[in-house]
Amino acid sequence: MKRSSFRKGARLFSACWILLGLVLFAYSELQLIGTPKLPELVMTAQKVSAEDAIQRWNQRRLREATYLWREESSPEGGAFTAGLAAYRIGSLTHDPLWVASAKGKFLEAIETLPQFAQARAWLGSAYALIARDYPIQGNWQVFPGTGFARIYNVLQAKKYLDEAVVIDEFDPVSRLVRASTLSAMPSIFVSKESVGTDLQTLLSWVEDPSSNPQHEKVLQSEIFRDEFYLAYAQRLEARGEKTAAKNAWDMLSRSAGIKEIKEFARWKSISLTQLQ
Incomplete structure (x- = not known):
């Protein structure tokens, strides 16, 4: 009798657990449906710090993206x-x-355009952002549906990022998007060595754009070079390679064309100098 009651209780608990998980999953997916609201654009007061420099750069990118969305989101x-x-x-x-x-x-x-590598790379990165900002997080992920949804998005991210590089292994933008996205993912899903390989490949191209003639103009562009060296310096610092990271920040603080990145790099270089 006791065993029968226990089994009934276990089945009831399992059913409720699954039902709640499905409800949370449905709620999460509904949060991804709708028309997004344009963000409020604010002017950041200029201060003297690395955080302020990167915040002003983010606000600048947000303004540019908002204007671009207004122009390109129409059917035309x-x-x-x-x-x-x-x-x-x-x-x-x-x-x-x-x-x-x-x-x-x-x-x-x-x-x-199924053979457009960059579209696949950015699609993969978008899946990674969906996993990052999934509406249900924390301990709620123990319920079926929500946790699996985030894992699914991570796997989709890796799939499309890898497909992009397969389509055009010499495309520097796809390589940089893949490296930047995978570096932020849990190591259980990705090989951090592949991130290092992508960055080293990009470094060789950036230092000698003629070695990748198909994309030489991209490799010579100011915006791409700044964003690559920013990702490269951050990678070195995250790996604890302080000397190499400081050299990268020093170089970026001298050569960056984007004012905010140049200022941010200068402050990062100063902070690493103080730690030595």
């Missing part, structure tokens, strides 16, 4: 460009609706 606009704008807004505001919009636009882009 470009799906890929609109996706980039939505991605940038979502990545900076942590608003899952914007990232869901970016995912939708990138899916449109790869449907039209």
Whole structure:
């Protein structure tokens, strides 16, 4: 009798656990449906710190992405460009609706241009952002549905990022997107060595753009070089390679074309000098 009651209780608990998990999953997915609201654009007061420099750069990128979205989100606009704008807004505001919009636009882009590597790379990164900002997090992920949804998005991210590099292994933008995205993922899902390989490959191209003639103009562009060296310096610092990181920050503080990145690099270099 006691065993029968225990079994009934266990079945009831399991049913409730699964039901609650499905409810949470449905709630989370509903949060990804809808029209995102444009963010409020604010002017950041200029201060003297590394954090302020990067905050002003983020606000600048947010303004540019907002203007781009207004131009490209119409039916006459470009799906890929609109996706980039939505991605940038979502990545900076942590608003899952914007990232869901970016995912939708990138899916449109790869449907039209299946061999466009960059669209797949950014789509993969959008999936990673969805996992990062998934509406249900923390201990609620023990329920079925919610935790699996985040894992699914992580796996989709890696799939599309890898596909992008397979389509065009010499495309520096796809490589940088993959390296930057995978470096932020849990090591259980990705090999951090692959991140290092991508960055080393990019470093060789940036130092000698003629070694990748197909994408030489991109490798010579100010914005790409600044964003690459920023990712490279952050990677070195995260790995504890203080001397190499300081050299990278020093170089970026001298050569960066983007004012905010140049200022941020200068402060990072100073902070590493003080630690030595």
